[in-house]
Each structure stands twice: as C-alpha cells, then as structure tokens.
Amino acid sequence: MTITVDQKVIKKKISFVPLKVVRDSILIVSGGDEISFTIGDKFRYSTIHQKEGLARPVDLPSTFDWSSAYGLYLKGKEWQRDRNYIKAEDLLTQSLAADSLYISALAVMAELQYRKMNYSEALQYALKGLSLDTYDPQTNFIYGLIQKLCIIIKMPEMVLVLLLHRRTTKAQLTLSWPGSMPWIKLMIVHYLMP
Numbered sequence: 001m002t003i004t005v006d007q008k009v010i011k012k013k014i015s016f017v018p019l020k021v022v023r024d025s026i027l028i029v030s031g032g033d034e035i036s037f038t039i040g041d042k043f044r045y046s047t048i049h050q051k052e053g054l055a056r057p058v059d060l061p062s063t064f065d066w067s068s069a070y071g072l073y074l075k076g077k078e079w080q081r082d083r084n085y086i087k088a089e090d091l092l093t094q095s096l097a098a099d100s101l102y103i104s105a106l107a108v109m110a111e112l113q114y115r116k117m118n119y120s121e122a123l124q125y126a127l128k129g130l131s132l133d134t135y136d137p138q139t140n141f142i143y144g145l146i147q148k149l150c151i152i153i154k155m156p157e158m159v160l161v162l163l164l165h166r167r168t169t170k171a172q173l174t175l176s177w178p179g180s181m182p183w184i185k186l187m188i189v190h191y192l193m194p
Contacts, residue, residue, distance in 0.1 A: 014039075069099035077108060085112055103129050107138040114142055122146055 016022055036046040065071050076091030089112050095105040110125035123146050129139035 067098075069095045069102045069105065072098060073102060073105045073108070076105070080108060080112065085115065088112060101128075101132060103132050103136055103139065106132075107136060107142060110139065110142045110146075114145060119146055119149060 010026060012024070012026060014022060014024060036044070038044045066075065072091050072095035076088045076095060079085075079088035079091060089109070092105050092109045092112065095102060096109065099105075106125050106129035110122045110129065113119075113122035113125060122142065126139055126143040126146060129136055130143060133139070
C-alpha cells in the first residue's frame with residue numbers, strides 16, 4: 001500500500017487474505033489537501049479530481065438557445081426523467097413544431113404516447129422517426145413494443161391498429177386516416193369470444 005501526502009510517500013506492507021476484512025491505520029499529519037492512496041494496480045484514490053479525469057463542465061455556454069428545437073427537447077427530456085409527462089409532452093410538442101423531423105423528439109414523443117396508451121399516435125411518431133433513421137435504437141425499441149401489443153395493417157388511405165388486451169377478452173380497433181385536418185381516430189371496441 002502506498003500513501004502520498006503533499007508529495008511525501010508512505011509505504012506500508014499489508015497482507016490480504018480472501019474473504020477476510022483487513023483493518024489498519026496510519027497517522028498522517030498534514031496541512032495540505034493533496035492525498036492519494038493506492039493498493040498495487042488494483043485500487044487508486046486521490047483527493048484531486050483533475051487527476052482522475054472527472055472534471056465535468058457544469059456551466060452552460062452562454063450562446064445556448066433554450067427555445068430552439070434541441071433546447072425544448074432537452075427540457076422535455078428532463079421533465080420526462082422527473083416523470084412529469086404532461087410538461088414533457090408540451091415541450092416536446094413545441095420542439096416538434098420548431099423542427100418536425102427532429103428524430104430524438106419523435107422517439108421520446110412516441111414513448112410518451114405509448115405510456116398514455118395512445119398506440120396509434122405512438123405508431124405515427126415511431127414510423128416518422130424510422131423513416132428518417134431506420135436504425136435509431138430508441139425509436140426501434142418503442143416501435144417493437146407497439147408491434148408486440150398491436151396488429152398493424154397499413155393501407156394507402158388508412159392505418160388499422162388492432163390492440164389485443166392480453167389479460168381480457170377485449171380487443172380495441174383504431175382506424176386512422178389522413179385528411180385536411182390532423183389524424184382523426186374512430187375507436188371501435190369489440191368483445192371477443194372467450
């Protein structure tokens with residue numbers, strides 16, 4: 001074991017036995033803040049964080065625009081992490097209004113719609129994201145979850161989504177078609193035979 005205090009090196013031999021606790025103490029008289037401690041090449045500790053490479057920036061660049069698509073996305077993502085999904089959805093909607101092809105916002109919005117059980121809206125966001133980047137991991141994950149829950153039938157003029165409720169005998173059919181207005185949904189609930 002090697003201890004360095006204010007550039008003074010103290011070495012002490014310690015024997016380790018598997019599954020046995022080792023206790024030892026060393027009196028260190030120091031007025032400085034610089035202490036490092038190593039055990040061979042297995043363990044290293046230092047009070048100086050710059051030597052460890054953990055000095056992460058904490059100040060935001062003054063030129064960052066929080067009202068940009070990316071800034072609004074970051075705010076929405078943080079609200080999602082705090083589990084305030086209403087604020088997250090509002091900010092992500094603003095982000096997509098600023099840039100309707102922002103794939104990260106599309107993926108998070110698909111996830112939020114999935115959580116709200118708006119599967120046909122989640123599907124639309126996921127499909128739009130996948131049309132931009134087929135290999136985007138987050139969008140593919142949400143799309144896979146939707147596929148697992150739903151049977152999706154695509155036609156030129158509409159999308160049929162049959163949601164199968166696994167624990168009940170109920171199925172829900174969502175018909176969506178594009179028109180002059182945003183997507184209109186017609187919900188039909190049908191009870192299956194047990």
